[in-house]
Amino acid sequence: MDILKFITAGSVDDGKSTLIGRLLYDSESILLDQLEALQRSNRKNDDGSIDLAILTDGLKAEREQGITIDVAYKYFQTEKRKFIIADTPGHIQYTRNMVTGASNANLAIILIDARKGVIEQTIRHSFLVSLLGISQVVVCINKMDMVDFSEDVYGKIVADYEALAEKVGLKHVHYIPVSALKGDNIVNKSFNMPWYKGESLLHLLETIEVKVDYSRAHARFPVQWVIRPQTEALHDYRGYAGRVSSGSFKVDDKITVLPSGFHSSISKIELLDEEPAEAFAGMSVTIHLKDEIDISRGDVLVNSSNKPEVAQMIEADLCWMDTRPLDTSLMYFIQHNSKVTRCKIQEVVYKVNINTLEKEFSEDFKLNDIGRIVIKTAEPLAFDLYQDNKANGGAIIIDSRTNVTVGALMLRAAVEN
Amino acid sequence: MKHQLDYLDELEAEAIYILREVAGQFEKPALLFSGGKDSITLVRLAEKAFRPGKFPFPLVHIDTGHNFIETIEYRDAMMKRIGEKLIVGYVQDSIDEGKVVEQKGKNASRNALQTVTLLDTIAKYQFDACIGGARRDEEKARAKERIFSVRDEFGQWDPKRQRPELWNIFNGKIHKGENVRVFPISNWTELDVWNYIRREKIELPTIYFAHEREVITRNGQLMAASPFLNMDEQDVIEKRNVRFRTVGDMTCTAAVESYAFQIDDIIDEISASRISERGARMDDKVSEAAMEDRKKGGYF
Numbered sequence: 001m002d003i004l005k006f007i008t009a010g011s012v013d014d015g016k017s018t019l020i021g022r023l024l025y026d027s028e029s030i031l032l033d034q035l036e037a038l039q040r041s042n043r044k045n046d047d048g049s050i051d052l053a054i055l056t057d058g059l060k061a062e063r064e065q066g067i068t069i070d071v072a073y074k075y076f077q078t079e080k081r082k083f084i085i086a087d088t089p090g091h092i093q094y095t096r097n098m099v100t101g102a103s104n105a106n107l108a109i110i111l112i113d114a115r116k117g118v119i120e121q122t123i124r125h126s127f128l129v130s131l132l133g134i135s136q137v138v139v140c141i142n143k144m145d146m147v148d149f150s151e152d153v154y155g156k157i158v159a160d161y162e163a164l165a166e167k168v169g170l171k172h173v174h175y176i177p178v179s180a181l182k183g184d185n186i187v188n189k190s191f192n193m194p195w196y197k198g199e200s201l202l203h204l205l206e207t208i209e210v211k212v213d214y215s216r217a218h219a220r221f222p223v224q225w226v227i228r229p230q231t232e233a234l235h236d237y238r239g240y241a242g243r244v245s246s247g248s249f250k251v252d253d254k255i256t257v258l259p260s261g262f263h264s265s266i267s268k269i270e271l272l273d274e275e276p277a278e279a280f281a282g283m284s285v286t287i288h289l290k291d292e293i294d295i296s297r298g299d300v301l302v303n304s305s306n307k308p309e310v311a312q313m314i315e316a317d318l319c320w321m322d323t324r325p326l327d328t329s330l331m332y333f334i335q336h337n338s339k340v341t342r343c344k345i346q347e348v349v350y351k352v353n354i355n356t357l358e359k360e361f362s363e364d365f366k367l368n369d370i371g372r373i374v375i376k377t378a379e380p381l382a383f384d385l386y387q388d389n390k391a392n393g394g395a396i397i398i399d400s401r402t403n404v405t406v407g408a409l410m411l412r413a414a415v416e417n
Numbered sequence: 418m419k420h421q422l423d424y425l426d427e428l429e430a431e432a433i434y435i436l437r438e439v440a441g442q443f444e445k446p447a448l449l450f451s452g453g454k455d456s457i458t459l460v461r462l463a464e465k466a467f468r469p470g471k472f473p474f475p476l477v478h479i480d481t482g483h484n485f486i487e488t489i490e491y492r493d494a495m496m497k498r499i500g501e502k503l504i505v506g507y508v509q510d511s512i513d514e515g516k517v518v519e520q521k522g523k524n525a526s527r528n529a530l531q532t533v534t535l536l537d538t539i540a541k542y543q544f545d546a547c548i549g550g551a552r553r554d555e556e557k558a559r560a561k562e563r564i565f566s567v568r569d570e571f572g573q574w575d576p577k578r579q580r581p582e583l584w585n586i587f588n589g590k591i592h593k594g595e596n597v598r599v600f601p602i603s604n605w606t607e608l609d610v611w612n613y614i615r616r617e618k619i620e621l622p623t624i625y626f627a628h629e630r631e632v633i634t635r636n637g638q639l640m641a642a643s644p645f646l647n648m649d650e651q652d653v654i655e656k657r658n659v660r661f662r663t664v665g666d667m668t669c670t671a672a673v674e675s676y677a678f679q680i681d682d683i684i685d686e687i688s689a690s691r692i693s694e695r696g697a698r699m700d701d702k703v704s705e706a707a708m709e710d711r712k713k714g715g716y717f
Contacts (some may be wrong), residue, residue, distance in 0.1 A: 003424045072560045073553045075606050082424045084604060096581050103583040214420040224437040227470040234469055241466065243434040243585075248420070272465045282422045284433035284466070297441045321581050335586050338441060394584045403590035405580045 001077075004210060005084045007101040007134075009125035010111030015142050019111065019180035020087055024076055026187035027202060071101045080206040095128065095354070095368040096321035099408055102132040103394065106210045109138045109201075114147045114177070118160040123168075124354045126161075130168040131317060131370065131410065133390050136208055137165075138174045140201060145179040149192045167357065174208075176201050213389065214280050219247035219255075219303035220384070220392045221279075222337035223295055227286060239270060239286035240295060245337065245391035246384075247303065248280035249287065254304040257295055258382035263304060264291040281391070298339040300382050300392075308384045308392060311414035313346070317386075318365070318373045322399065322406035326365035334377055334409070336395035342378040343397070349373060374415060386410035425613055429462065432601040434585065435564060436466040439474070439546050439599050442589035446474040446546040446599075447504070449535075452488035453664040454621055455550030455602060458610055460499065461619050462601060474548070475502035479535050481527040481666045482509045483645040488664055491622040506538035524635075525647050526668040536572045539596055546589065546597045554606040564603050570594035607662075608687055615680045625683070627660045627675040638671035 010016035074085040086101030102108065108129040112122055129137060139161055147153045154177045165173050176185055177196050184190035187202045199207075227239040249255070254265045268288040269279045279285045287301065295301075302308060320326055326345060334343040350359040351371035365371065386393030387410075397407030422430065436459075439446050448463065450456045463472050478492065496503050508530050511517045516537070517530040539547065553560045563579050565587045580588055589597055602610070614621065631642040633652045640646060642654050645667050659672035660683075677683040 001424050002421060003427055072557075073604070074560065075554045075604070077606075077608075082609075100581040100583055104585075212420070224434070225440050225467075225473075227467065229470045237469060241437050243430060243437075245585075272468055280420050282427055282430055284430040284437070333590070335588060337586065338438070390584070394586065396581075396583055396586050396588060398588055398590055403588070403592060405583070405588045408581070408583050 001080070001082060002210070003082045003084060004107060004205060004208070005086070005105050006107040006109060006205070007086045007088050007098070007105040008109045008111065009088060009098060009102075009129065010109075010142075011121050014111040014113050015180045016111050017087065019109075019140065019142065019178070019186070020074060020085055022180045022183055022186045023085075023202060024074065026183060027076055027078055071097050078202070078206055083205065095124070095370075096319065096408075098125070098128055099132060099319045099321070102128060102134055103408065105132075105134050107136040107138065107205070107208065108134045109140055112139060112141050112157055112161070114141050114143045114150075114153055114157065117157050118164055120355045122161070123164060123357065126164055126168050126170060127352070127354050127357060128370075130170050131319075133386060133410070135211060136172050136174075137170050138176060138201065138204060140180075141175065141177045142180050144177045144184060144190075144193065145182050149177070149184075149190075151193070151195045154196075174198075174204060176204065212281055213246050213391075214248050216248055216250075216253070216303055217306040218384070218389055218392075219249050219253070219301075219306075220245045220308070220389070221249060221255075221287060221301040222339070222392075223297055223299045223301065224338050225297060226295065238292070239288055240301070241284075241286045242301075242338070243284040244279050244281050246281050246389050248278055249301075249303070250278045255289070255301045256304045256307060257293060258300050258302060258307065259310050259380040260294070260299065262291075262293045262295075264289040264293060266290075300337065300339075302382070308382050308389075309414040310380050310382050312377045312380050313415035314375050314377070314381065314383070314411050315349070315413040315415055316373060316375055316395075317410040317412060318345075318369075318371060318397075319408045320365050320367060320369045320406065321408065322404060323367050324399070324402075324406070325367070326369075326407070328363070331400060332406070333398040333400055334375065334381070334395050335398060336381050336383060336411075337392065339379075339381065340398075341381070342400075344376050345373050346376045347374040372412075375409070381411075383411045385412060387412070425609065425616060428602070428605050428609055429465070429613065431585075431604065432459075432462045433466040435587070435599065435601040436463055436548065438587050438589070439548060440467070442587070443546040443597070445542065445544050446548065447477045447539075447542070447544045448472070448474050448548040449550070450476040450478050450492070450503075451550070451664065452478070452484070452492050452622060453550065454610060454614060454625060455552065457495070457619060457621060458602060458613060459548060459550050460495065461617055464499070472499075472501050474546075475504050477504045477506065477538060477542075477544075477547070479506045479531045479538065480508065481531055482507065483527055483643070483667045485622070485624050485641070485661075485664065485667055487622045487624045491620075504538070504542065506534045508534045510534070511537065522647065526666055527645075528666045528669040531666075532572070539572070544596060545591060546599055548599045548601060550602060551600050552605050552607070552610075553600075553603050562600065562603070564600055565589055566598045566600065567591060568596055568598060572596075574598075608684070611680070611684050611687060615684065622664060624661045624664065626680075627658050627678050627682075629656055630659050630672065631655070632657050632659060632672055639674065640671055641667055643667045 008016050072087045088098040088101035141157050158175050178185045185200045221242050223240045223242050225241040267290045270286040328345050349372040384392040393411045395409040396405050399406045508527050511534045517533045563582045631654050632639040660675040677686045
């Protein structure tokens with residue numbers, strides 16, 4: 001059994017929380033005391049049924065305002081899979097939360113209100129899903145019960161979305177007509193839409209394939225910590241602790257340490273008392289090398305046959321996440337895997353109007369702005385292009401005054417000096 | 418070789434990664450150890466993250482003085498086995514120093530008082546990161562908390578000002594006086610923890626398993642009869658077969674009737690159960706926003 005992480009993108013009114021509530025409720029993932037709390041609460045739908053949205057509203061502040069203000073994580077499992085949902089708000093000022101939730105998702109559910117069709121926020125959400133490189137997209141056309149379960153309405157929205165998907169560069173898109181409120185096509189196939197021949201949402205989520213890059217070529221191992229017991233019995237023990245971020249490593253593989261460029265090969269892979277012959281993407285292990293070289297936190301081990309970019313001037317897409325705008329005269333920190341160094345934003349190349357997808361040219365970069373920038377780092381970064389290898393192509397910007405994470409970077413290209 | 422991580426392997430690898438980030442990013446981290454199954458799981462994960470080296474942090478136990486004796490015995494035996502450092506902060510000391518006042522009445526508990534002792538212990542040892550065993554599936558306020566959760570110098574959590582947490586990049590930069598609560602098993606569910614304990618053959622305090630015990634029924638829940646529980650003539654002590662789903666202070670941890678004597682029985686019981694784990698904690702029942710309020714005040 002594996003884990004599927006997905007986000008749900010939609011606005012307050014699209015019934016997003018109801019959809020998640022419905023998935024949990026119909027897959028019997030709601031526990032008795034939660035159900036009791038639901039029944040105690042006096043929020044009901046117009047027809048008197050339980051308001052399932054309460055299941056995902058966590059905070060007092062949200063209940064008072066009837067909105068979702070932050071990323072909420074929900075867990076459920078079926079016999080086939082374990083699911084982690086990042087419920088992200090659709091309201092525009094919370095773009096940063098959607099980017100946050102999307103960064104770790106394998107799949108995105110985009111909700112469209114059947115009565116409204118593809119609207120501005122659909123464009124925004126789809127653009128962000130594409131920007132963050134989520135490979136699988138499920139478009140749920142919700143509230144079908146409000147449009148008499150009409151195949152025509154559904155067909156038109158699908159056609160509109162296909163045009164949008166092409167424009168933002170989304171490839172694997174699935175479409176499902178649903179009613180989260182009534183449960184149509186969520187867990188069980190709907191009797192109200194016999195014209196829909198596809199599968200229910202849950203069935204799709206259970207069976208969809210999650211592609212992970214296990215190639216030897218993309219083997220990347222950021223060193224987090226060096227284990228050196230320095231006891232008498234383990235005097236010469238020196239293990240590099242970390243998690244394989246992409247690809248796979250085997251004993252005897254030739255590796256290069258970046259950014260230093262030293263070469264060696266793997267003598268042993270360890271996980272407590274086990275010695276696996278191979279460590280692949282996602283595994284936390286300790287790696288031993290045949291040669292004694294100077295390696296510390298922030299270095300990355302890569303397969304010598306395929307090296308990432310090593311650069312200090314990098315072109316990247318930036319999503320700004322702080323109320324204080326970007327200051328190009330300021331020094332920030334950049335954190336890329338276990339590496340932290342100082343940086344400056346050299347240039348704002350363009351910003352993207354995420355409602356129209358048009359490029360705009362302006363110097364200022366404010367909360368929730370997205371665009372292309374050039375960044376200069378104090379020390380070289382060993383990175384892959386985000387579009388090729390997400391795990392080694394994302395980075396964050398930290399404000400050195402407040403220590404707050406203020407930007408998300410998708411590294412796109414090394415810039416020649 | 419099959420390139421797929423089983424969900425338990427993936428959760429384990431993520432938790433080890435987070436623990437190593439703590440080691441790499443902080444000067445004086447600590448692991449908060451309660452004697453419960455979640456913090457016991459953290460100890461196992463720390464062994465996987467740092468052996469054959471020492472843990473780069475001590476274990477810290479906030480002791481309310483109202484412990485199940487089984488928990489303390491377990492703790493001491495475990496410390497002997499792993500050979501790491503243990504620091505104990507006593508709620509009794511906070512009471513003696515006049516920093517907190519013991520609650521009165523039937524539902525008196527020291528659970529709320531331990532926040533003060535925790536904050537004092539953090540200040541005394543200048544811990545900049547405290548690793549805890551909280552999980553997002555426990556409670557709806559927890560569902561919104563980051564894995565690296567920054568607290569101000571008053572220990573407060575501000576849900577509206579959380580740092581965005583992207584990919585696997587955790588920003589542990591803080592100002593002096595602030596500290597970070599780190600939750601490596603955020604993405605685990607109760608069932609995941611039990612399945613992991615079974616897979617790893619981790620020993621637990623005996624109170625997790627069904628045993629005969631003197632209990633009283635209060636507010637519809639079974640509470641262990643103990644000198645710490647304020648009882649009156651209305652309380653009827655009876656012997657029941659029970660076990661505990663969480664291990665906290667004796668005055669706030671309810672038992673459930675159970676015949677689960679082995680871990681397999683427990684996993685079957687949980688799989689079939691319709692009561693979630695925190696349902697057996699009196700401290701969450703006070704108001705619907707109970708956990709949110711306590712977290713804002715510096716609770717784990």
